[in-house]
Amino acid sequence: MLVGVRALVLGLLLAMCGSALGLSFVPTAACAQGEPLRVGTYIDNMPWGFRNDKGEIVGFDIDLVQQIGRSLGRPVDFQSMAFRDLFTALASNRIDLAVSSISITSERLAYIDFTQSYYETAQGVLVMKKSGMRDVGDLAGKNVSVTSGTTSERWVTANAQRYGFGRTSFSQGSSDGVRLLEAGAIDAYVGDLPTLLYQLLKRPDLAVIARLPSQERYGIALAKDSPLTAKVDAAITRMKQDGTLARIHKRWFGMAPDKDSATTKVLPRP
Structure with a gap:
């Protein structure tokens, strides 16, 4: 039978009118000044990362990482690549972190780091x-x-x-x-x-x-034992605690996240 999606689809419709409804995300940290944070992402992944009508890279994950860059005092340099190439780019030090609704799995944890989960779905x-x-x-x-x-x-x-x-x-x-x-x-x-x-x-x-009967927990991926892992994870914790991540969720889904969801609840790193 068809999945009941009316509520979420309505929320997404509202997100597309974010400016008119006052849902635009307002950054709370100062402008970044340090060395660029090299971020690999896959740009055919609405609403997580994609190009808008102006050709700009936008999305939930994009807002998330831009705010992390502000928190760390580093500008963000997004590098577009195929999803499967994100992991080899981390291993070869071509990027500092990868974000593209990447599911945390035991297989991936064997060779890369993950932050705490910031979103759960199926x-x-x-x-x-x-x-x-x-x-x-x-x-x-x-x-x-x-x-x-x-x-x-x-x-x-x-x-x-x-x-x-x-x-x-x-x-x-x-x-x-x-x-x-x-x-x-x-x-x-x-x-x-x-x-x-x-x-x-x-x-x-x-x-x-x-x-489908699967649980997808998204996290930001970094090279194994990266010195950035704890810092990026701490930035996500702050975003959950001060409501920044909830505002990003509302911008892209038109509704607040559940109060006990991975988007609002501080979780241990896997």
Whole structure:
């Protein structure tokens, strides 16, 4: 059955009118003066990181890191790259940290650091509404696409035999997944729910047909044993305590986060 998304979609619609509704994020720290903070991010990931109509890089994660830069007294230098390349860029010291709704997993913790989680969600399945598909069981024999290197790829690989998926292919993000759906090149795109729901704002011909049984906890990734890890984590703690992170959430989702969510509650580092 279709996932009930009216409340969140309405919130996202409100977020798009943030300026008119007085929801614009106002930074609270002084301008950064130190050495640039090199930040790798994947720019096809609404509402976390994407280019607006002016070509500017914007999004929840972008606001988050810009505020961390202010807190640390360092300007931010965003470097766009494919999602799968973020981890090798950290390992080769080409970037200081990576942010792109990156899920904290035990496999990743073996070779990189993570801050505490700042957002929790699940994955979902996006299809064309006219397809008539209503749940994961309808994907038997269907072509499914994911973004390479993500936990969505891991879920599809682990469940391909159980649900009898047809061919699995890679998309260059959710926007590319939507283009492939529209062209009939794939039957479904699997990704994190907030990104899929954001697509519904401008595409009433799309449908999210399932919330998958997975828990995605987003954190900022850094090189293993990075001297910045504790500082970035402490900056997130301050943002939770003073309400800055909640304001960023309201800007992009049009509603305040739950009071006990990872966006408001200070958590230990994994």
